[in-house]
Amino acid sequence: MVRRKLLGAALVCAAAVMMAGAARADERSERAAAELLRKKLEKENPADKALLDAVKGKDVVVVAGSMDHIEQVLAAARIRHTVIQPEQVAEYPLKSSMILMVNCPGHIPDPGVRRIERFVRAGGLLYTTDWSLLNLVQKAFPKTIVHNGKSTGNEVVPVKVSKKDDNLMSQMLLRKSSEPQWWLEGGSYPIQIVDDRRVEVLATSDELGARYGASPVVVRFRWEDGEVIHVVSHFVRQMATSGPAVAAADGKFEGLSDDDLKEFKKSEEAQAKLGDVESSYAFQRMTANIVTGKQKRNVELEKLYNQTVGGTAQIRSAPSASAAPVTEASNGTRMRVIGRKGDQVQVRDEMGNEGWVSQSELVAH
Numbered sequence: 001m002v003r004r005k006l007l008g009a010a011l012v013c014a015a016a017v018m019m020a021g022a023a024r025a026d027e028r029s030e031r032a033a034a035e036l037l038r039k040k041l042e043k044e045n046p047a048d049k050a051l052l053d054a055v056k057g058k059d060v061v062v063v064a065g066s067m068d069h070i071e072q073v074l075a076a077a078r079i080r081h082t083v084i085q086p087e088q089v090a091e092y093p094l095k096s097s098m099i100l101m102v103n104c105p106g107h108i109p110d111p112g113v114r115r116i117e118r119f120v121r122a123g124g125l126l127y128t129t130d131w132s133l134l135n136l137v138q139k140a141f142p143k144t145i146v147h148n149g150k151s152t153g154n155e156v157v158p159v160k161v162s163k164k165d166d167n168l169m170s171q172m173l174l175r176k177s178s179e180p181q182w183w184l185e186g187g188s189y190p191i192q193i194v195d196d197r198r199v200e201v202l203a204t205s206d207e208l209g210a211r212y213g214a215s216p217v218v219v220r221f222r223w224e225d226g227e228v229i230h231v232v233s234h235f236v237r238q239m240a241t242s243g244p245a246v247a248a249a250d251g252k253f254e255g256l257s258d259d260d261l262k263e264f265k266k267s268e269e270a271q272a273k274l275g276d277v278e279s280s281y282a283f284q285r286m287t288a289n290i291v292t293g294k295q296k297r298n299v300e301l302e303k304l305y306n307q308t309v310g311g312t313a314q315i316r317s318a319p320s321a322s323a324a325p326v327t328e329a330s331n332g333t334r335m336r337v338i339g340r341k342g343d344q345v346q347v348r349d350e351m352g353n354e355g356w357v358s359q360s361e362l363v364a365h
Contacts, residue, residue: 026276030076032248032269033280036174037077037288039264040255044171048292055291057082058098063089065103067185068129068234070287074101077284079291090115096123096225096305096334096350097298099291104185104234106132113140118352120226122336123301125294127287128230133189137230144221145199145230147189150212152233154186156279157207159217168220168229168289169202172282174253181279182217188233190214198222208232218286225304225336225348229290248277305334305350308365315355319344326355334365 041049060081062071074081081101084092089112094100100119102108106128108116117140120126128137134147159182161169182205190212193199202218209215220229249270253261264270269277312330316323319341329335329349338354339346345362348354 026280027076028269029248029272029276029280030073030284032264032267032272032277033284034076034078035264035267035269036253036256036277036281037284039260040171040253041288043257043260044255048288051292051295052079052288055080055295059295060099060101060291061092061094063100063102063106063108065105067131068104070101070103070127070129073284073287076280077288079288086112094119094124094351096301096352097294099125099127099294101127102129102132102136104130104132106130106135106137108136115352116140117223120228120352121224122348122350122352123225123297123305124352125226125290125297126228127290128228129234130185130188130232133191133230137228141221141223141228143194144223144228145219146192146194148192148212148214150190150214152184152186152188152190152208152212155184156181157184157205158182159203159205159282161203162201166202167293168286169218170289171255172285174251174278174281181275182233183279184208184233191216191219191230191232193219195221225301246274248272248274250274251277302334302365305336305348306365307335307337307347307362308333309335309357309361310363313357313361315347315349315353315357317355319346319356321358323356327351327353329357332365335362337362 041052057080060074060079062074062081062083064083064085071081071083086108089108094115100116113136116126116136133145138146161172190208192214193201193216199219199221201216202220204215205217206215208217218231220227247270249265251274308331309329310331312328314325315327315329317326334350335347337345338348343359344356345359346356
């Protein structure tokens, strides 16, 4: 018994040492990817870099999770953000202009799940991974995507980008001839598409499909004025990629000047494994694309949500002055007109609340 306990303790210690080493190596690949991302954006799309730099912490909200840490990816990419706890979601002042990123496992109390659905309906963007599929997405957005009932092993698989010209998936590759490698957490949930007319598949893995019966890796769907993006596995890769152990310093990356490449090769980060850097870059680039794309979408949302109230007004549950109130709106609260009945107007505000106000209470925003 003592010998068994000592052996178990030794295995735990060995695993801890291996994980600590992997974590340090992964931090280096994340830093390398972030440096390359900034340099490539400066050269290829300075307008998007300016949008990324202008993002405020309140624009990107991260729901903490015990099994994933998107905040680490955001920090590496120098994207400002705010972290909240799952139990805070229901009362948090989410607005249509924001991005909500939910870490695995995505356990959120039911009032928070309902709040997220309203947030997306009003134009918000939800970005989720892995077990959030079962614990959040298929609860809040039924008949779109579901967990197919299987669980993956702990492995890395190559990924094919289905729509390379899509704004979300564009410029994900550091080298044109390469394919991003995706880490599958042991127990990751494969995605089953329920509504193939609504759901877009943006990236797939043939290996994932062959082994677990579902090949989608990145999917997206619209929900009223907002959208949901879900990916298999985690934001933070915790396993080395496969392929030759070549340092990133030896990579020939597209879109960088000779001076940029020389400067990068001198850095400590350039000693990270090339495959790991490419994998980290793919996730960081997709995340950056999501953030910049959302800023552009917000311009369109402002045109849709172009009404407010003159002072304060009750948004009511029915087109009657005596109907129960849903919430109170004040001057500056953006609202969209979604229906009319006589002199009563049905509105949706930027928080996702819906109800009725009098036409006389509305003014142009």
